Amino acid sequence: MRYIITRKTQESEQQLQNLREPEPKGQCEAKGQGNQQHGPLLSSRKPHVSVLGHPGQGAATLYGGGAGTTDHFRGNTLHPPPPPKTAPATVKGSHWLQGRQVSLNYQRKGCHNRTMLTARACRHLPVRTLQLKDHAEHFRILKTLSMTLRRSYASEAEQGNKAVLVTGCDSGFGFTLAKHLHSKGFTVFAGCLFKDKGDAGVKELDNLKSDRLKTLQLNVVKQEEIEKAVEIIRENLQDPEKGLWGVVNNAGISTFGEVEFTSMETYKEVAEVNLWGTVRVTKACLPLIRRAKGRVVNISSMLGRMSNPARSPYCITKFGVEAFSDCLRYEMHPLGVKVSVVEPGNFIAATSLYSPEKIKAIGDKMWEQLTEEVKNDYGRKYFDEKIACMHTYCKSGSTDTSPVINDVTHALTASTPYTRYHPMDYYWWLRMQIMTHMPGAISDKIYIH
Numbered sequence: 004m005r006y007i008i009t010r011k012t013q014e015s016e017q018q019l020q021n022l023r024e025p026e027p028k029g030q031c032e033a034k035g036q037g038n039q040q041h042g043p044l045l046s047s048r049k050p051h052v053s054v055l056g057h058p059g060q061g062a063a064t065l066y067g068g069g070a071g072t073t074d075h076f077r078g079n080t081l082h083p084p085p086p087p088k089t090a091p092a093t094v095k096g097s098h099w100l101q102g103r104q105v106s107l108n109y110q111r112k113g114c115h116n117r118t119m120l121t122a123r124a125c126r127h128l129p130v131r132t133l134q135l136k137d138h139a140e141h142f143r144i145l146k147t148l149s150m151t152l153r154r155s156y157a158s159e160a161e162q163g164n165k166a167v168l169v170t171g172c173d174s175g176f177g178f179t180l181a182k183h184l185h186s187k188g189f190t191v192f193a194g195c196l197f198k199d200k201g202d203a204g205v206k207e208l209d210n211l212k213s214d215r216l217k218t219l220q221l222n223v224v225k226q227e228e229i230e231k232a233v234e235i236i237r238e239n240l241q242d243p244e245k246g247l248w249g250v251v252n253n254a255g256i257s258t259f260g261e262v263e264f265t266s267m268e269t270y271k272e273v274a275e276v277n278l279w280g281t282v283r284v285t286k287a288c289l290p291l292i293r294r295a296k297g298r299v300v301n302i303s304s305m306l307g308r309m310s311n312p313a314r315s316p317y318c319i320t321k322f323g324v325e326a327f328s329d330c331l332r333y334e335m336h337p338l339g340v341k342v343s344v345v346e347p348g349n350f351i352a353a354t355s356l357y358s359p360e361k362i363k364a365i366g367d368k369m370w371e372q373l374t375e376e377v378k379n380d381y382g383r384k385y386f387d388e389k390i391a392c393m394h395t396y397c398k399s400g401s402t403d404t405s406p407v408i409n410d411v412t413h414a415l416t417a418s419t420p421y422t423r424y425h426p427m428d429y430y431w432w433l434r435m436q437i438m439t440h441m442p443g444a445i446s447d448k449i450y451i452h
């Protein structure tokens with residue numbers, strides 16, 4: 004009967020540590036003797052759970068494996084207990100090492116677990132003796148890997164020549180982003196809904212009095228305003244033939260309400276800005292973006308990946324933005340244009356997407372427009388509770404927008420931008436993973452019902 008060591012008690016770990024004297028530097032060598040099946044796994048200096056042992060055959064090897072019988076660091080031989088007659092799945096054993104008792108757990112061979120499978124897979128790997136320089140090599144590989152995985156940004160100098168259009172810069176993410184990108188050296192065209200009305204956000208951006216920050220009147224619902232804005236951009240580019248580096252489709256509005264409470268007019272109104280606005284602006288900018296082999300960054304939402312009750316008018320537009328972005332990404336790939344989606348979580352408290360006044364106005368209008376049948380069936384109490392929920396929601400969320408700003412910046416500057424960015428707190432991140440990866444019956448049970 005063959006067993007593998009599956010777990011050491013804490014006490015045994017300590018005992019083994021005590022038994023092992025520190026190795027002189029430069030002489031640390033873990034020799035994989037026995038059948039030497041484990042190769043790189045043996046690099047650990049601690050007894051490893053994936054080591055095979057043979058309690059029934061009178062020996063277990065801490066660093067060798069298979070038929071070996073010796074702890075190669077110290078030359079200790081282990082003497083596990085004889086196998087029980089009934090051969091249970093796990094056996095506790097104790098061993099005497101240099102006059103001290105060490106406890107080990109064994110798992111019966113055939114009781115497949117990850118440890119066993121790992122060990123078996125490793126049999127097919129080439130094996131050689133590990134030396135101290137291997138540790139240095141592993142460290143070097145890990146360091147290179149971590150540097151590769153770390154977010155890469157283009158240098159400030161490169162960004163200086165690049166021009167970007169951001170929509171919805173009167174407030175919220177757009178406003179902060181325009182200032183941030185400008186501070187990073189970009190030339191920023193900041194599309195504002197109310198430039199012509201001298202909105203506070205527009206004034207603040209204009210007050211920067213920079214050649215590299217130009218506010219534009221841009222209502223993404225109006226095709227003629229979009230065309231005019233693109234014309235201004237073309238005229239103001241250093242070299243129009245080199246194109247426009249990026250467009251950030253940020254402009255958006257939100258609303259709420261159960262399907263039965265939401266008018267068709269509201270569905271269309273939200274889609275006009277969030278979805279069709281994104282499509283319109285992107286189409287108008289693409290000829291310039293293609294010339295630059297630049298970037299399209301679409302601000303979607305976590306609600307573009309998972310839906311929520313009472314948010315259908317908003318969710319369907321953001322799901323649409325996700326689909327549009329995917330199609331565009333596939334089409335643009337051969338042309339060198341990169342398309343990313345940023346899916347922020349809850350930043351309601353930090354932006355103007357909702358306010359108590361907006362919620363009250365939406366609620367009042369909604370109740371007025373309901374049919375008598377719907378009013379009677381749901382009742383005023385239910386309706387008021389929903390409005391109260393929205394008031395609470397509008398005070399929630401993160402007040403720090405920097406995760407969103409950093410993600411958009413990365414999407415515009417990294418040599419390999421991500422397809423999707425998820426600036427959100429852990430609660431929403433986990434919820435989104437569960438909602439998007441688990442069967443609906445399970446995720447509904449956890450979060451919705």
Ligand SMILES: NC(=O)c1ccc[n+]([C@@H]2O[C@H](COP(=O)([O-])OP(=O)(O)OC[C@H]3O[C@@H](n4cnc5c(N)ncnc54)[C@H](OP(=O)(O)O)[C@@H]3O)[C@@H](O)[C@H]2O)c1
Nearest residue numbers: 171173174175176196222223254255304350351354355356
């Ligand atoms: N805040 C969040 O928690 C959150 C979460 C996920 C996704 N998002 C998305 O992030 C984006 C920015 O929203 P935000 O949170 O920063 O809210 P915000 O402060 O309200 O910003 C939205 C901006 O879009 C502008 N806008 C509205 N309608 C427009 C139109 N027809 N044409 C051009 N601009 C228009 C707004 O102008 P006015 O200010 O003049 O109305 C405002 O400047 C939106 O796409 C939103 O869906 C936000």
